[in-house]
Structure formats: structure tokens, C-alpha cells
Amino acid sequence: MSPLTMQDLDAEDSLRLSFEGTFNPQIELTHELAPFLEALEKHAGDWLPAVVRGKRQRKYSREAVWKSIDERRSEKSASVGLFHESAPRMSLALYLGLAPWRPRLNVSLHVQPLSFFVNLERCRSFMEMVRAWADRYPVPYASAHSMADDQLSGAPHFGRDDEATLRAGFNRIHEVYWLNVFGSELVESVGRERMLSTPAHLVEELPNGSVLLVLRPTAADFASEEARVAQARAHVHLRPDLDFDTVLRTLRERSAALVPVVPRFHPDLAPLLSRLPDAFAISERQRKIAELNAFQPPEPEEWLPAALPSDVESPERARGDYGDLAEGLVAALHTQVPSIMDATPESLTDLDFYFWKENFPERYKRELIDEHTVPALGAYLGGILVRRLGGTWVPRQKLEESQVRVGQRVWLPFLRARRYMRSRQSLLDHSLTQYFREAERYRS
Numbered sequence: 001m002s003p004l005t006m007q008d009l010d011a012e013d014s015l016r017l018s019f020e021g022t023f024n025p026q027i028e029l030t031h032e033l034a035p036f037l038e039a040l041e042k043h044a045g046d047w048l049p050a051v052v053r054g055k056r057q058r059k060y061s062r063e064a065v066w067k068s069i070d071e072r073r074s075e076k077s078a079s080v081g082l083f084h085e086s087a088p089r090m091s092l093a094l095y096l097g098l099a100p101w102r103p104r105l106n107v108s109l110h111v112q113p114l115s116f117f118v119n120l121e122r123c124r125s126f127m128e129m130v131r132a133w134a135d136r137y138p139v140p141y142a143s144a145h146s147m148a149d150d151q152l153s154g155a156p157h158f159g160r161d162d163e164a165t166l167r168a169g170f171n172r173i174h175e176v177y178w179l180n181v182f183g184s185e186l187v188e189s190v191g192r193e194r195m196l197s198t199p200a201h202l203v204e205e206l207p208n209g210s211v212l213l214v215l216r217p218t219a220a221d222f223a224s225e226e227a228r229v230a231q232a233r234a235h236v237h238l239r240p241d242l243d244f245d246t247v248l249r250t251l252r253e254r255s256a257a258l259v260p261v262v263p264r265f266h267p268d269l270a271p272l273l274s275r276l277p278d279a280f281a282i283s284e285r286q287r288k289i290a291e292l293n294a295f296q297p298p299e300p301e302e303w304l305p306a307a308l309p310s311d312v313e314s315p316e317r318a319r320g321d322y323g324d325l326a327e328g329l330v331a332a333l334h335t336q337v338p339s340i341m342d343a344t345p346e347s348l349t350d351l352d353f354y355f356w357k358e359n360f361p362e363r364y365k366r367e368l369i370d371e372h373t374v375p376a377l378g379a380y381l382g383g384i385l386v387r388r389l390g391g392t393w394v395p396r397q398k399l400e401e402s403q404v405r406v407g408q409r410v411w412l413p414f415l416r417a418r419r420y421m422r423s424r425q426s427l428l429d430h431s432l433t434q435y436f437r438e439a440e441r442y443r444s
Helices: 034-043 062-071 114-118 120-136 147-152 162-168 184-190 192-196 225-238 244-257 282-294 315-333 345-357 366-389 413-420 424-429 432-441
Strands: 015-021 051-053 057-059 077-084 089-097 104-112 141-146 179-182 202-205 211-214 392-394 403-406 409-411
Touching: 015 114, 015 120, 015 147, 034 062, 034 120, 051 062, 057 062, 062 077, 104 114, 114 120, 120 141, 120 179, 120 211, 141 147, 147 244, 147 282, 179 184, 184 192, 192 202, 192 211, 192 225, 225 244, 244 282, 315 366, 315 392, 345 366, 345 424, 345 432, 366 392, 366 403, 366 413, 366 432, 409 432, 413 424, 413 432
Parallel strands: none
Antiparallel strands: 015 104, 015 141, 051 057, 051 077, 077 089, 089 104, 141 179, 179 211, 202 211, 392 403, 403 409
16 A cells, blocks of 8 residues: 555545644653654544555554654654555654754644544544643644645745744744644743633643643534634634634635535536646635636637648658657657547546646747647647547648548647647647537537
């Protein structure tokens, strides 16, 4: 089994924990980290790690963790990944900063799906795990919340540039999430009495002076009206300079942005458009689905009612040249787009998505695209019209005039390919998928 990637974990919303604690680098790591793994093993339950990843993959055990850390250890740092591949899926990246002037224990944890945490007992166990970590490895600030809503909140920059974020960190309360651990310095800056009187499900002072604050009993209902009101009340309590109505309005807007939108894509483009939302951050997907629902591509214009006569000396040789061009495209892209070797309508959709995902027209040199990609793509597109729709090549000296006769119309695949490769948006406006479907309608 391969370890989970962020793409896997971004498939749907997850509970995300961001935790940056401190530890004693002068104590042997196996002893210093034992309480960390102890709390994880005690409270993880159904998402207990099954796999440990260092330079190679091992079945989870403490011994496997120590071996993996040693494999990835340098003078200044060490890291290890812990995973649970089956539902509920989990990824935990543990980074250890070993420099004596700044020892760090950084945890980035994702548990998917977020709906798993509709259960009260699971949420309680998660809280207890974080409590144990925060008590043993003090943090300036830590939080756990919906990954999608975390993205909408502006974390971790909150309007600051990279330099300011790195310099200041979480030096004030920019947001209040489902679960929060406020370090002692942050508590003192707010006022311990005020912090401990925050209206929330749980407010607990830890022995090291930090405060654990949990807004609601469960994490999964963060976007409900009741949860948003509780979130706004807690935030404004801790930041009296903020306006309650303004904070609540912003939270409601975030909830609205996450409401599922039913896909209603243009029927010709549905196989392509249905893939695009997953390329965006999970917080943006519903907005993108709504935008793509409204997208109406222009009708293909790269066709003629009657064929121009062939003006080449040897039509057979020209058709062979088109085949060579198409084979060049297959050779160049068969690794990235395996289905290109099948030359099917689905291959065209796969190419559409590949070029769009790579932002090919705007990422590569225009000279390369115009002189090599466009001719090869036009030949490949025309070849599919011939092979799958019974078309016939009508070669012309000028490539953009070269035609494929299909039923009642004559199609201009090289011209379509040139328009297609103008920009990233033109990949959708002039998609190969739509062009094939339009030609298919005129086959008979």
C-alpha cells in the first residue's frame, strides 16, 4: 500500500490539527516522544496508524517509528509519517526541529471524513489526545477544525505576508476554531480571567498555564447556525475590538460557500467539467461547481458545409504525415495520459483535462506549442474522427485547411487545435471533447 497523499485527503473535508509544540532535545528521543505515541495509541481508536513511513514503509509499531525517524534524521531535524489508509483515513506528519536553540515538535494531522466526528465519544477522545500533547509539549497556539473552513478563514497568514507571518506567528487571536490551545503568553495577552470565562463547551486551564478551549461538543457541525453563533461569541469575547454582527456575517458567508452544489454541467462537457473541481482547494469546490454549471461553451465553428478539394500532390503521403504527427503526440504524452494510446473519445477528454491541469498553453513556450503541439494535436484529433466516426481525410497544403469529412459536414481539426491552444480558458471554450460530440451528431 502507498501512503496517503494530500490529494487523497483533499477528496473530502477532514478534521485538521495543526500543532507546534516544544520538547527537550537533550533527552533521548525514544523517551521524549513516548508520551506522544502513548496518547495517540490511547485515543485514536478507529484511525490508529497502520503504516509508518521513513525512507521505507513499515507496519505501525513504536519500534517502526524509531527506525523511521533514524532514517530521516539529520543534525538539525528528523521527520516521520504515520498513515491509516482505510476509512477513516488519516495522515500524520511529525517534524522534529533538533536545533538546541529552537526545539520543535510539529504535527500536521488530517482525519477524513470530517463527518466521522459527528460522534460525541470520538470527539471527546480527540480532545483528550490533544490535551495530553499540549500538557506535555507546550505550544504557543494549536487548533483543530474543518480543513475546508480553515482554508476560508485565511489561515495561517490572516492577511499578512509570509515574512510577517513567520515573524509574528499566532501572536494574537485571529480566529477561534472548534478546538484551540492557547499558550500561556497568548493567555496573558488576552487576560487569564477573560480567557477562562469564554462562552464555550469546554474551557480548561492546563498545568503548564495554557488553556484548552473547545467551542462545541462535536466538530462535524461547525457550519450550523448554532455553531457559528457560538464561534462568533467566543471570538468577540476574546477580541472585544471586534463587532459581533460583522464576525457572524463572515462566518455565515463561509458556511454558505461550503453548501453542496448539484452539478448540472453542459452535457457535451460533463465528462471534462466533472473533473475540474477536484483540482481546486476543497473550500473552493462548490463555488467552482456553480461557475461550471453556468458555463456554456460556444458552438464549434471549425467546420465547412462542403469540402475544399485536396490540393496536395500525394494525398496518401499527406495522410501518412498526419499519422506520424499523431504518433509523435502519443510518444510525448503516453506516460502522462495513458489512454492517448487508445485513441477514443475518452482519450480526448483525458487530454483536455491534462492540458488544463498543466495550464499547458500558458506554461510552455508559444513557439513550441505553435510549431509542434498544435500540428500533432490536430492530426491526432482528426485521426479519431476518422477512426471512430468513419471520417475521411481531405488533405490540403495548408494544415489549417486540412479536413475530415464526417457525414453532413467537413471538419477542420488543425484549426480547432490552434484555437484550443490559445489559453487555459480556450481549452474549455474549444475543448476536444465537445468537438468530437458535435461531429458525432452529424455523422449520418
